[in-house]
Amino acid sequence: MKIMVTAKRVTDPDARIRLKSDLSGIDSEGVEYKLNPFCENAIEEALRLKAKHDGEIVAVSIGGAEATTEMRRALAMGCDRGILVDGADDALDADLVARTIAKLYEKEQPDLIIFGKQAVDGDSNQAAQLCAEYLGLGQATFAAHPNGSAGMTGGEPGLAVADGKVTAMREVDGGVEVVEVAMPAVVSADLRLNEPRLPTLPNIMKAKRKPLEQLSMADLGVDVALKVKTIAFSNPPERKAGVRVADVDELLNKLVNEAKVL
Amino acid sequence: MSDILVVAEHAAGSLKKGTLHVIDFARQAAAKLGGGFDLVVVGPQAAAVAAQAGGYGAGKVYTVEGPAFEQYTAPAYAHAIAEVAAHAGAKVIAGASSSLGKDCLPRVAVKLGAGMASDVVGIGSGNGLTYLRPMWAGNVVGEVEITTAIHVLTVRTAEFDTVEASGGASPVEAVASTFDQATLKQRVVEFRPTVSARPDLSEAAFVVAGGRGVKSKENFSLINDLADALGAAVGATRAAVDAEFIENDYQIGQTGKIIAPDLYIGLGISGAIQHLAGMKASKVIVAVNKDEEAPIFTVADYGLVADLFKVAPELTEKLRKLKSQ
Numbered sequence: 307m308k309i310m311v312t313a314k315r316v317t318d319p320d321a322r323i324r325l326k327s328d329l330s331g332i333d334s335e336g337v338e339y340k341l342n343p344f345c346e347n348a349i350e351e352a353l354r355l356k357a358k359h360d361g362e363i364v365a366v367s368i369g370g371a372e373a374t375t376e377m378r379r380a381l382a383m384g385c386d387r388g389i390l391v392d393g394a395d396d397a398l399d400a401d402l403v404a405r406t407i408a409k410l411y412e413k414e415q416p417d418l419i420i421f422g423k424q425a426v427d428g429d430s431n432q433a434a435q436l437c438a439e440y441l442g443l444g445q446a447t448f449a450a451h452p453n454g455s456a457g458m459t460g461g462e463p464g465l466a467v468a469d470g471k472v473t474a475m476r477e478v479d480g481g482v483e484v485v486e487v488a489m490p491a492v493v494s495a496d497l498r499l500n501e502p503r504l505p506t507l508p509n510i511m512k513a514k515r516k517p518l519e520q521l522s523m524a525d526l527g528v529d530v531a532l533k534v535k536t537i538a539f540s541n542p543p544e545r546k547a548g549v550r551v552a553d554v555d556e557l558l559n560k561l562v563n564e565a566k567v568l
Numbered sequence: 569m570s571d572i573l574v575v576a577e578h579a580a581g582s583l584k585k586g587t588l589h590v591i592d593f594a595r596q597a598a599a600k601l602g603g604g605f606d607l608v609v610v611g612p613q614a615a616a617v618a619a620q621a622g623g624y625g626a627g628k629v630y631t632v633e634g635p636a637f638e639q640y641t642a643p644a645y646a647h648a649i650a651e652v653a654a655h656a657g658a659k660v661i662a663g664a665s666s667s668l669g670k671d672c673l674p675r676v677a678v679k680l681g682a683g684m685a686s687d688v689v690g691i692g693s694g695n696g697l698t699y700l701r702p703m704w705a706g707n708v709v710g711e712v713e714i715t716t717a718i719h720v721l722t723v724r725t726a727e728f729d730t731v732e733a734s735g736g737a738s739p740v741e742a743v744a745s746t747f748d749q750a751t752l753k754q755r756v757v758e759f760r761p762t763v764s765a766r767p768d769l770s771e772a773a774f775v776v777a778g779g780r781g782v783k784s785k786e787n788f789s790l791i792n793d794l795a796d797a798l799g800a801a802v803g804a805t806r807a808a809v810d811a812e813f814i815e816n817d818y819q820i821g822q823t824g825k826i827i828a829p830d831l832y833i834g835l836g837i838s839g840a841i842q843h844l845a846g847m848k849a850s851k852v853i854v855a856v857n858k859d860e861e862a863p864i865f866t867v868a869d870y871g872l873v874a875d876l877f878k879v880a881p882e883l884t885e886k887l888r889k890l891k892s893q
């Protein structure tokens with residue numbers, strides 16, 4: 307089985323992102339970059355499927371030269387090879403990402419593409435669904451391991467492959483949906499799908515020698531026109547810290563007489 | 569013919585409340601575009617839902633029913649919605665940022681050659697129709713321009729009001745879909761619902777949320793009891809859900825539900841960026857945490873540095889008394 311996984315470079319999800327004072331963009335001073343957490347779940351799931359079904363895992367990404375670091379991390383986690391398509395974040399939208407990955411799909415012909423559910427910088431949650439539609443494939447978005455859900459602690463995997471189909475548990479409003487999709491298929495991984503492994507030192511060394519192909523959008527023949535542009539940034543409404551209360555009585559008193567919510 | 573098409577969501581023959589918030593967005597967008605809005609209802613009992621949805625001022629309510637739409641799947645619903653959008657001549661197609669909206673609407677965008685903005689929280693103030701949306705877990709608000717003639721959006725329901733019925737009844741038109749079920753490559757095997765008698769987290773006026781500090785599933789009854797004393801919905805952090813204190817449906821945050829209740833009470837919650845992203849818009853925030861440095865205190869109107877195992881039962885008890893007075 308051949309699996310394609312996406313590996314986006316993003317700002318550290320735990321960094322407190324602020325805008326530059328001229329509001330032209332985020333202040334990346336001192337901000338670290340990481341592999342998108344959801345992509346780590348996608349990669350981990352691909353590795354587990356490969357352990358069961360054999361095959362190859364190709365990690366793909368669209369980013370600048372600096373995204374090589376996150377590609378190497380994907381390879382160190384265990385992906386077999388990588389493809390990095392040149393493209394800067396501010397020259398991308400989810401639609402262009404989806405069309406680029408669709409081209410890579412045509413080139414590589416995988417049985418499964420596993421995306422992260424969303425990229426923690428843009429928070430769009432679109433690329434997997436867009437790509438599935440461009441390719442005319444079925445989709446299982448927001449795949450998750452069904453822990454924490456009523457009656458679902460039976461140790462079922464979040465994702466399973468059998469008979470040319472992938473079965474996924476999906477975290478949706480109101481419960482968990484089990485969906486079966488004929489392969490080739492598109493999946494998007496939620497955080498509860500698995501616990502991503504940390505690369506071991508030997509694997510980090512090995513990753514340095516794994517093939518990493520560099521392509522341009524022109525190589526793939528992708529139209530780089532954007533459908534969605536972010537034209538301005540602003541700060542969200544600031545919330546002032548309130549007061550400390552000494553005990554439950556003072557709290558209730560404030561809620562009743564000051565905030566008047568009770 | 570209206571310029572905006574709102575995707576109505578429903579369950580068991582009833583219109584979901586989230587749709588009423590999307591209608592509020594549609595009215596705002598229509599005021600700017602100078603047109604009106606239509607609704608589309610896809611799926612079982614669409615006609616019954618259309619009758620409920622028809623009192624909110626839509627120019628028309630379109631319905632799509634049939635065997636292919638008995639159970640929701642993204643490819644089938646996207647096909648139907650795109651078909652209705654083309655038929656209605658819609659320029660903006662908007663649905664809730666629900667799991668259905670997020671799953672299905674990107675496929676609609678591709679079918680219509682449209683650009684899509686997710687999680688819209690407002691409309692830009694310039695001349696054209698631009699959209700405001702949170703990025704970086706809500707630390708930044710971006711204003712996006714969609715360069716295609718048609719726009720597809722998901723709307724954050726917590727950021728818009730629910731609309732009151734304006735009376736009257738919109739004309740209903742049943743549309744026969746050309747969707748070919750034989751092309752469908754997926755099927756729903758099973759749905760395992762989360763069952764709760766408490767108010768819906770996304771819509772509740774009061775929310776009581778518990779975090780990792782609650783320590784166990786058994787202890788989570790302290791949160792439930794407090795919620796019941798208040799008539800509140802229950803919520804949780806990702807850590808609490810991961811630890812199986814409560815089901816995933818109750819997660820609040822960047823990757824969970826986005827809420828804006830009148831009162832949010834968080835106990836044993838540190839206040840990570842990703843959690844704040846889901847509850848910062850609450851009108852009054854109360855935090856109970858034994859660590860006075862916990863980041864949640866930076867957004868709390870009332871902070872109580874204390875042990876939740878003492879506070880929760882006492883608060884429950886005193887609220888019960890207060891209510892019975």
Ligand SMILES: Cc1cc2nc3c(=O)[nH]c(=O)nc-3n(C[C@H](O)[C@H](O)[C@H](O)COP(=O)(O)OP(=O)(O)OC[C@H]3O[C@@H](n4cnc5c(N)ncnc54)[C@H](O)[C@@H]3O)c2cc1C
Nearest residue numbers: 779780781805806807821822823836838840842843858876
């Ligand atoms: C990509 C990404 C997405 C995420 N999405 C979400 C999301 O949607 N929602 C979400 O919630 N999280 C999300 N997270 C996780 C988030 O980063 C935090 O890990 C999580 O919110 C922490 O949950 P917590 O506050 O319950 O636990 P902790 O951070 O462990 O805090 C527990 C708190 O309980 C307090 N406490 C302990 N005992 C007591 C006691 N007896 N009395 C009073 N207080 C006590 C402690 O002082 C502490 O502050 C996401 C993370 C990532 C990377």
Ligand SMILES: Nc1ncnc2c1ncn2[C@@H]1O[C@H](COP(=O)(O)O)[C@@H](O)[C@H]1O
Nearest residue numbers: 312314367368422424425430431432433
């Ligand atoms: N530039 C990119 N390179 C690789 N993968 C990406 C890129 N942008 C988005 N993705 C993938 O698509 C998913 C959804 O992204 P988004 O729709 O932008 O939230 C992410 O979790 C990634 O897995």
